Each structure stands twice: as C-alpha cells, then as structure tokens.
Amino acid sequence: MTEPALAPRSAFTGVIVVWAVAFVAAVxxxxxxxxxxxxxxxxxxxxxxxxxxxxxxxxxxxxxxxxLRVAGSVLGALLLMGMISVGFGLAALIPA
Structure with missing residues (x-):
C-alpha cells in the first residue's frame, strides 16, 4: 500500500500551466x-x-x-485560443 502524500501538489496549477501554454501558442x-x-x-x-x-x-x-482536471484544461485552452483567433480574425478584416 502507498502512504498518502502529506502535502499534495495543487491540481489547479497544472490547469493554469496548460492555459498559459495555450495563450502563448495562440499569440x-x-x-x-x-x-x-x-x-x-x-x-x-x-x-x-x-x-x-x-x-x-x-x-x-x-x-x-x-x-475533471483534463476537461478543465482542454476546455479552457479551447476557449482561450478561440477568443484569440477571433481577435486575429477581426483584425484581419481591418484594411491596412
């Protein structure tokens, strides 16, 4: 049997890391x-x-x-990348 971790890592940190990578990749x-x-x-x-x-x-x-953690990471990345791509799409409509 394994012993429980005394101070487990924060699960939310991994979600934020994926969101940050998605933001950087989209930009x-x-x-x-x-x-x-x-x-x-x-x-x-x-x-x-x-x-x-x-x-x-x-x-x-x-x-x-x-x-739930994977779904939160993926859904957040999808929404973030979608908003950024909409911004770039709208910017492409403006004549240069």
Whole structure:
C-alpha cells in the first residue's frame, strides 16, 4: 500500500500551466503565421495543448478528479485560443 502524500501538489496549477501554454501558442501562431495558414496551425497548437494537458495531469499522479482536471484544461485552452483567433480574425478584416 502507498502512504498518502502529506502535502499534495495543487491540481489547479497544472490547469493554469496548460492555459498559459495555450495563450502563448495562440499569440505566436497569430503573429508568426500567414493569414491563410492560421486556422490549420491553431488546430495543431490546440492538439499540442490537449497532449500537454494529459501529460501534466498524468505527471500530477492522482486519480481523483483526473477527468475533471483534463476537461478543465482542454476546455479552457479551447476557449482561450478561440477568443484569440477571433481577435486575429477581426483584425484581419481591418484594411491596412
């Protein structure tokens, strides 16, 4: 049998890390990628954040609430990247 951890790591920290990576990835794609390639690269970046979410939560090492933590990470990353991509889309409509 394993002994319970005396001071377990915060589960919310992993969620915030995934959100931060999603923010940085979305802004980097929006700035560095040409307009016609932004959506495919946003999808690639979102796929990376999904994989990162699983990796972070598996590294956390607790089974209690695993699905909720992964779902929160992925849903938050999806909403964050969606809002950023809408912003870049609206900015693309403004004539230069």
């Amino acid at each position: 980097a794609v929006g700035i560095l990628v040409a307009e016609e390639w932004r959506i495919p690269w946003m999808l690639v970046a979102f796929g990376g954040t999904v994989l990162l979410s699983f990796a972070v939560q598996l590294w956390y090492g607790r089974t209690d609430g695993f699905i």
